[in-house]
Amino acid sequence: MRTTGDTRARIVTAATELFRRQGYAATGMKQIVAEAGAPYGSVYHFFPAGKAELGEEVIRVSGAAYLRLIADLFPEPGPRADPALATAEAFTAAARTLRELDYADPCPVATIALEVASTDETLRTAAAEVFDSWIDGLAAYYTACGIAEPAARDLATSVIGLLEGAFMLGRTSRSTRPVLAAATAAAAVVRATRTSVTGA
Amino acid sequence: MRTTGDTRARIVTAATELFRRQGYAATGMKQIVAEAGAPYGSVYHFFPAGKAELGEEVIRVSGAAYLRLIADLFPEPGPRADPALATAEAFTAAARTLRELDYADPCPVATIALEVASTDETLRTAAAEVFDSWIDGLAAYYTACGIAEPAARDLATSVIGLLEGAFMLGRTSRSTRPVLAAATAAAAVVRATRTSVTGA
DNA sequence: GTCTATAAAGGGATAGAC
């Protein structure tokens, strides 16, 4: 059993939670190692390039975890699947999560993405690839439901965007209502896209 | 002519632009006064409570400016107004703005809102009131188009959320496509709400 | 590979001359 892996993982976990709650710039390396219960030097041992390298790791690890979550929420659809209903249910589940987290950021990438979009190309690109992977995953689901490209990808983009925006409004107002309103709206967009593409 | 007002206004303007580009935590007071061409002491003369007081002023001033922008984009509708079309056009205009700003943050409140939502109640509340004012303004427009409350407010909430989320994806990917996809989606939500409420 | 001490820079805030 190597203890090395534990320390590194604890640092990434602590950084993820702090970045979610406080953002990237407001979170210090010392706070991260304190939260992780690790000595200060460890963070530079595992991330020699410093905070930016740790930030990129956080974005990629969280992004992969959320991709798995999307895959769970939108499983391979059967022939009579209702993508609008599945989408609405994912949003109502997200609203529950938001409340359970006491309105801490349910998306670990959103705050960092806005903070660094104009100032750090490496982190911006990492965040862009993560968002893209989510959109790809969701678009594949809609395609499997019979919605052809490129409509499926635009639909997936709008649904992810709507979720991120609803999280922003929900966190700020400390209310689940924006996310619940978005559930209805997202379902309407899915239905409209389906109608216009399949003519059903 | 008082020169006092100029200095204060320049500080607020500089802070607004820096917060948009770099976020709240990453922007220093010294950088703000340098950008404003003001002496360091001025910022504490006009904002004795320091950075948080300045941040609140930025949120409120920007919020009011954007409320006027919404009022311009969604003028008092005539009897044959098409709210879905007007909404889609507002999004395509927003996409143009995003590109013209070279993907700097078109929304001066979004980044700060996410950064402080869980850490500064005063700033969170200010951001919440700003978002609320935008939703109120847009809901009033949809109401004037014949969509009854509370559907109009939920619709306005979803449209604002969709715009904010699309900005996030657009900034991160340095592309207008998420905002253009959101234009189509927003129009679909407006149409669906109208149909379900008015039965038209 | 773990951990501590410290460097070098920049942060917010303040005092006080003018």
Place this chain on the structure above:
DNA sequence: GTCTATCCCTTTATAGAC
């Protein structure tokens, strides 16, 4: 009311003992 100098603290990052 303008402006400068400085305080004190925290930041990121590094050096080097263990």
